[in-house]
Amino acid sequence: MTRRRARLVTTAALAAAALALVAAGCGGSSKSSSGGGNETTTSGGTSSSGGKTFANFRIAYDQGIDFLDPGLSYTVEGWGIMWNVYLPLLGYKHANGPDGATLVPYLAQDMPTVTNGGKTYEFTLRKGIKYSDGTEVKASDFKSTIERDFKVDSPGVGFFGNIVGADEYGKTKKGDISGITADDATGKITINLNAPQGDFEYILATTFAAPVPPSTPDKDQSTTPAPSTGPYMIKSYKPNKQAIVVRNPNFDASKFDGNVPAGNPDKMTIDIIGDDSVALQRVISGQDDYDFHQIPPDRLSSVQQKYADQIKVYTPANTYYFFMNVRVPPFDNLKVRQAVNYAINREALIRVYGGLGQPTEQVLPPTYPQYKKISMYPYDLAKAKQLVEQSGDKGMEVTVWNHDRGSDPKATAYLTDVLNKIGFKAKEKIVNSAVYWTTVGNQATKAQIGFADWFQDYPHPLDWFDVLLNGNRITQTHNNNYSNFDDSAVNAKIEALKKEPSLNSKVNGEWAQVDKMVAEQAPWAAFMNRQFTDFFNSDMDLSCYINHVLYQFDFATICHK
Numbered sequence: 015m016t017r018r019r020a021r022l023v024t025t026a027a028l029a030a031a032a033l034a035l036v037a038a039g040c041g042g043s044s045k046s047s048s049g050g051g052n053e054t055t056t057s058g059g060t061s062s063s064g065g066k067t068f069a070n071f072r073i074a075y076d077q078g079i080d081f082l083d084p085g086l087s088y089t090v091e092g093w094g095i096m097w098n099v100y101l102p103l104l105g106y107k108h109a110n111g112p113d114g115a116t117l118v119p120y121l122a123q124d125m126p127t128v129t130n131g132g133k134t135y136e137f138t139l140r141k142g143i144k145y146s147d148g149t150e151v152k153a154s155d156f157k158s159t160i161e162r163d164f165k166v167d168s169p170g171v172g173f174f175g176n177i178v179g180a181d182e183y184g185k186t187k188k189g190d191i192s193g194i195t196a197d198d199a200t201g202k203i204t205i206n207l208n209a210p211q212g213d214f215e216y217i218l219a220t221t222f223a224a225p226v227p228p229s230t231p232d233k234d235q236s237t238t239p240a241p242s243t244g245p246y247m248i249k250s251y252k253p254n255k256q257a258i259v260v261r262n263p264n265f266d267a268s269k270f271d272g273n274v275p276a277g278n279p280d281k282m283t284i285d286i287i288g289d290d291s292v293a294l295q296r297v298i299s300g301q302d303d304y305d306f307h308q309i310p311p312d313r314l315s316s317v318q319q320k321y322a323d324q325i326k327v328y329t330p331a332n333t334y335y336f337f338m339n340v341r342v343p344p345f346d347n348l349k350v351r352q353a354v355n356y357a358i359n360r361e362a363l364i365r366v367y368g369g370l371g372q373p374t375e376q377v378l379p380p381t382y383p384q385y386k387k388i389s390m391y392p393y394d395l396a397k398a399k400q401l402v403e404q405s406g407d408k409g410m411e412v413t414v415w416n417h418d419r420g421s422d423p424k425a426t427a428y429l430t431d432v433l434n435k436i437g438f439k440a441k442e443k444i445v446n447s448a449v450y451w452t453t454v455g456n457q458a459t460k461a462q463i464g465f466a467d468w469f470q471d472y473p474h475p476l477d478w479f480d481v482l483l484n485g486n487r488i489t490q491t492h493n494n495n496y497s498n499f500d501d502s503a504v505n506a507k508i509e510a511l512k513k514e515p516s517l518n519s520k521v522n523g524e525w526a527q528v529d530k531m532v533a534e535q536a537p538w539a540a541f542m543n544r545q546f547t548d549f550f551n552s553d554m555d556l557s558c559y560i561n562h563v564l565y566q567f568d569f570a571t572i573c574h575k
Contacts, residue, residue, distance in 0.1 A: 066278050066555070066558065066573040066574065067278050067279070067280060068278060068279060068280065068573070068574035069279075069280050069281065070279065070280065070281045070282070070283055071278075071279035071281070071282045071283070071303055071304070071569060071572060071574075072282075072283045072285070072301070072302040072303045072304070073282060073283065073284045073285065073302060073303065073304050073306060073569070074285055074287050074292075074293035074294075074296050074297060074302040074304065074305045074306060074307060075091065075257075075284045075285065075286050075287065075306045075307075076091065076286070076287065076288075076290075076293070076306055076307050076419070076420075077254055077286055077287075077288055077419060077447060077448070078090065078091035078092075078419075078447065079091045079092050079095075079253070079257070079286070080092055080448070080451075081234060081236045082095065082096065082236040082239060082248055082251050082257065083166075083234050083235045083236050083239075083240070084096055084099075084100040084221045084222065084224045084226060084240070085159070085162055085163045085166050085168045085170070085222060085226075086166060086168055086169070086234055086236075087221060088169045088170065088451075090469055090565075090566060091306075092221075093221055093565060094565055094566060094567070094569065095248070095257065095259060095284065095569070096221050096224075096248075097221070097244075097565045097568075098244050098245055098246045098259075098277060098568075098569065098570040099242045099244045099246050099247060099248055099259065099262075100221055100224035100225075100226065100240075100242055100243060100244060101120040101121050101224055101225075101242075101243040101244045101274065102120055102121065102218060102219050102220065102221070102223045102224040102225075103119070103120060103121050103122040103137050103139075103156065103203070103218055103219075103223065103225075104117050104118070104119060104120055104122060104125070104126075104215060104218050104219040105117070105118060105119075105120035105219050105273065105274070106118070106219060106562065106563075106564060106565075107273070108274075108275050108560060108562070108568055108570070108571055109560065109562070110559075110560050110561060110562075111563075112563070114560070114562045114563045114564070115473050115563045115564070117215055117216070117219055118271075118273040119140075119271070119273060120219075120270065120273060120274060121139060121140055121143060121151065121225065121243060122137040122138065122139065122140065122203075123137075123138045123139070123140050123201075124137075124138070125215075126215065126218075130206075131210060132207075132210030132211070132515050133206060133207045133208070133209065133210055134204065134205070134206050134207070135204070135205040135207075135214065135215075135218075136202065136203070136204050136205075137202070137203040137204075137205075138200070138201050138202055138203070139151065139152070139153045139156075139201035139202075139203065140201075140269055140270070141201065142266075142269060143243060143269060144264040145227055145241035145242065145243060145264065146241045146242045146243075146247040146262040146263065146264055146265075147227075147241040147264075148264055149227055149241065151225060151243060152196075152198045153196035153197060153198050153200075153201050153202060153203050154196040154198050154228070155225040155226070155227065155228055156194070156196060156203050156223070156225050157190070157191065157194040157195075157196050157203075158228040159223070159224070159225045159226055160174055160177070160180075160191060160194060160223065161183065161190060161191055162226070162230065162232055163222055164180075164183055164184045164187060164191075165187055165232040166232055166233060166234070167491075167492065168222055169492045169494075170220060170221075170222030171184060171222075172481070172487055172489075173217045173220065173222060174217070174222075174223075176207045176208050176209060176211050176214070177191060177193040177194060177205060177206070177207060177208075178191075178192055178193025178206045178207065178208055179191045179192035179193045179194075180193065193205060193206040193207065193208075194206075209512075209513055210513050210515055211512060211513070212474070212476070212511075212512065212513070212514045212515050212516060212517070213472065213474040213476045213477070213512075216471075216472035216473070216474055216477075217472065219472065220471055220472065224243070225243065226240040226241070227240065227241055236251055236253070237251050237252070237253070239251065242262050243262075243265075244262060244265065244274065245261065245262055245265045245267065245274060245275065245276050245277045245570060246259045246260065246261060246262055246265075246277060246282070246570065247259070247260060247261070247262045253286075254286050254288075254448075255285075255286055256283070256284060256285055256286060257282075257284040257286070258281070258282070258283060258284070259281065259282040259284065260280070260281050260282075261277070261280055261281075275570060275571060277570035277571065278558070278570065278571060278572060278573055278574075279569070279570070279572070282569060285302065287307065290307045290308060290309070290310045290420065291310050291313070293305050293306070293307040294307065294309055294310065294313065294317070294549065297549055297550065297551050298321075298551070300551050300553070302551070303550060303551050303553065303554055303574075304548070304549070304550050304551075304554065304567075304569075304572070305548075305549040305550075306548075306567075307420075308368075308370075308420065308421075308546060308547055309325075309368075309547050309549060310368075311366075311367065311368030311369070311421065312368075314368045314369075314370070314547070317549065321549070321552075323556070324549060324550045324551065324552060324554075324556070325547055325548070325549050325550075326547065326548040326549075326556070326559060326561065326567075327370070327545055327546070327547055328545065328546055328547075328548070328561050328566070329372075329381070329543065329544075329545045329546070330469060330470075330546065330563075330566055331379045331381050331382070331469065331470045331473065331563070332379060332467060332468060332469045332470075332543060332544055333374060333376075333377060333378075333379055333467065333468050333478075333540055333542075333543060334363075334371075334425075334465075334466075334467045334540070334541055334542040334543070334544055335466055335467070335468075335538040335539060335540040335541060336354065336358075336426075336429055336463060336464065336465060336466070336538065336539040336541070337454075337461075337463065337464055337465075337466050337496035337497045337537065337538055338350075338351050338354060338462070338463050338497055338536070338537055338538065338539065339460070339461055339462050339463065339496065339497055339498055340497055340498055340499055340500070340537055341460075341498045342460050342462050343407060343410060344405065344407035344410045344412065344438070344462075345462060345463060345497075347405045347406075347407055348535065348536065349401045349402070349404055349405040350401070350402060350405045350407055351535075351536035351537065351539075352391070352401055352536050353397075353398040353399075353401035353402050353405070353436055354398070354429075354432075354433070354436075354463075354536075354539045355375070355390070355391035355536050355539045356391050356392070356393070356394045356395070356397045356398040356401070357393075357394075357395055357398035357432045357433075357435070357436050358393070358428075358429065358432055358539055358541060359393045360373035360374070360375075360393070360541045360542065361373060361393075362428065363425055363428060363541045363542060364541075364542055366421055366424045366425050366428060367421050367425075367542070367544060368421075370544060370545035370546070370547070371542040371543060371544045371545055372542065372543045372545075373541065373542060374540050374541065374542060374543050375388045375389065375390055375391050375533060375540055375541075376388040376529050376530075376532075376533055376540055377478050377479065377482070377483070377529050377532055377533075377538070377540065378475065378478060378525070378526075378529050379543045380543060382473075382475065383517070383522050384475050384517075384522040384523075384525035384526050384529070385526070385529075386526040386529065386530075388529065388530060388533050390533050390534070391533075391536075391539075395435065395436065398436045399435075399436050399437060402436050402437040402438070403437070407438075408437040408438070409437065409438070409439065410438055410439065411438070411439045411440075411441075412433055412438045412439065412440040412441075412462055412463060413440075413441060413442075413443045413461070413462055413463075414426050414429055414430045414433065414440055414441070414442050414443065414462075414463055414464060415442075415443050415445065415450075415453075415454050415461045415462075415463070415464030415465065416442065416443075416444055416445070416450070416464055416465040417444070417445055417446070417447035417450035417465070418444050418445065418446055418447055418450075419447040422465050422467075423442075423444060425465055425541075426442055426444075426464065426465050427442065429463075429465075430442050433463075443464075452491070452492065454466075454496050455491065455492050455493040455494065455496065456490070456491050456492075456493070457490050457491070457493065457498075461496065464496065466496055467544070468482060470564060471564075472564065473563060473564065474517070475511070475517075475525040475528070476508075476511075476512060479504075479508050479525070479528055479529075479532070480508050480512060481494050481495075482494055482495055483495060483497070483499050483504065483508075483532055483537065484504075484505055484508045484509075485498075485499060485500025485501065485502075485504075485505045486505055486509070488500060497537035497538060499532070499535070499537035501531070501532075501535055503531065504528060504531050504532060504535070507524070507527070507528050507531070508528065511524055511525060511528070546566075548561070548566075548567050553574060553575055554572060554573070554574060554575065555572075555573035555574060555575045557573065558571055558572050558573035559571075559572065
């Protein structure tokens, strides 16, 4: 999988995350009440420590990097590297559990001053911060960075549409975004919104909002990395081969009030490996220190038994689902969409992933306080066949889309078989993972049904419903609403809840209602909240291990024995 991001938690809503021991080869962990938190299991330690520098951290990475340009990357793989490279005004604590969802100032001196009924945010830039090339970071760099996002057609521009003047700028790419003003002399940055927005501070903590020099070209800079502000810089990147990350010579951790650690590895050698088994063996043999890949299901039990102290099993906030495009037959018919939900055996799909997962029928993962379990579509193949008969679409040809990596193609192979059983003529269309998301996110493709997954950009329900299911945000290209779901009642509810300044029990209940409204219309057949593994060789000291609620394993804080 590409661990597709959103994909990105309101801190007040976070509670302690539960730890659960995952038995070999099976899913099932206890729930966490933290909004968008991760659940982590291991027989090793979980405390974090720092100040243990070592020469080189060798990583067996997968092929999920889309870009290493902060304005363009939208995968866990890209963000996992760039979290410690490009710093936004705000960021997250480098900590395990719910504490990692706490927003703290990064490039900003303090958290913002919010006035004008929640529509004006004011920041002051920290003094004396330099990019890795030695140039000074200026307040106006933030403004030019957001404008660059629009110029490069960043998948993150939708996050900034509420800024005054942003929509107009996005249409013309001329002039400037009037709602952002910056004073380089004082370091003051002011952002004016059209309406209050409860998740805006989390949006400012995304990689899309991390300043780069104004001279950065308005095109993909992955292979000619833009100068960085974080503790590390990208020295080189050869797509599908290797990325080299080294220390930023101009980074001074003392300027960040303890919010941004200097990091332990002096260098990270990130080898991009196409095969899960090869990656695993490289770590077992000592060629690499860490396996980002998921352990192959047929080897999971033996690895857990033999290397129990070297493996971490965790559940990030994620949902795996099959999207159904409501604009094209037969999935423009509610009965067909309901039929698919009845026809899939979610437990069987979890077995495809080695048993590491929990079944689900809804959008929000169970780690969210807004989650209220939905049990609307029990496995019932006979009912599914009956609904297809009633729909009048029986016998229609259906193409099932997926990418070519990991266990995901097995999921759509299963789905294709199910569709044929309930009365369709289904076939698979497998696309290279490097272009899959942009392919199914392009309206010209008219993808009928396919695989998707979502990992939070920030821990707030808006990152799920607004990004993925708000019909007002459907785009011609780079569309995240693969179902093209455009329900007026759901749209209105999302837009109203977007203006809520904070999450409380009443608002949480309303988000749970949105989840139910979506399930009733069935634009998705959600099937799993997946669990994952982090595997290390015996030379690594896992007392330093941090699994972050958003970025997952924190490469920068690991220690060597």
